[in-house]
Ligand SMILES: Nc1nc2c(c(=O)[nH]1)N(C=O)[C@@H](CNc1ccc(C(=O)N[C@@H](CCC(=O)O)C(=O)O)cc1)CN2
């Protein structure tokens with residue numbers, strides 16, 4: 001099977017090509033709306049490099065009375081933290097070209113994690129950036145609902161699975177809501 005590094009490079013390029021063309025946004029399915037409740041904490045992300053924009057899902061969460069938080073990283077080795085998103089405060093440029101809340105923003109425990117990804121397969125395994133930030137967050141927040149957000153073209157036949165890979169519960173694309 002193709003190794004993660006080669007596949008990551010190929011799928012990042014596929015993703016970047018896809019967003020250059022006109023394309024619909026991520027669809028908000030009824031199964032996602034059903035799960036939202038006032039007071040839940042929903043981790044979103046600021047898309048980069050051709051990633052699917054989770055904004056339609058985050059907007060629905062805000063309308064349902066959820067609090068939005070964003071990931072914050074300092075380097076590859078340090079676990080990510082989810083920090084409150086003060087929409088009045090500017091996001092700050094971080095490592096890897098990321099835009100993040102200030103490191104002093106309040107830390108939160110997410111109930112739902114909207115997860116960026118590079119590739120996924122039909123068993124809802126995901127390939128990420130390779131630093132293990134989300135893999136470790138899934139272990140830290142085992143009760144969170146793990147929702148991948150991706151373009152349909154990011155689906156591959158199968159992914160090399162490592163022992164630490166934690167599968168997603170569902171994936172939202174521009175046209176589908178994929179569950180195992
Ligand atoms: N939008 C977004 N935010 C996110 C992530 C993500 O995948 N997407 N993360 C997910 O874990 C965390 C940040 N972790 C990261 C870890 C490594 C690299 C990285 O190695 N980037 C490559 C360039 C990627 C590219 O070419 O597209 C690099 O800097 O060489 C990026 C983010 C938290 N925030």
Ligand SMILES: Nc1ncnc2c1ncn2[C@@H]1O[C@H](COP(=O)(O)OP(=O)(O)OP(=O)(O)O)[C@@H](O)[C@H]1O
Pocket residue numbers: 004126127128129130131132133134135136139162164165
């Ligand atoms: N639970 C964990 N605890 C400690 N290290 C972990 C854990 N999960 C993954 N890692 C480390 O993270 C690194 C990256 O893993 P992998 O290549 O599977 O990342 P990935 O699938 O791209 O996912 P991510 O988006 O989370 O970076 C590996 O070196 C692995 O040892």
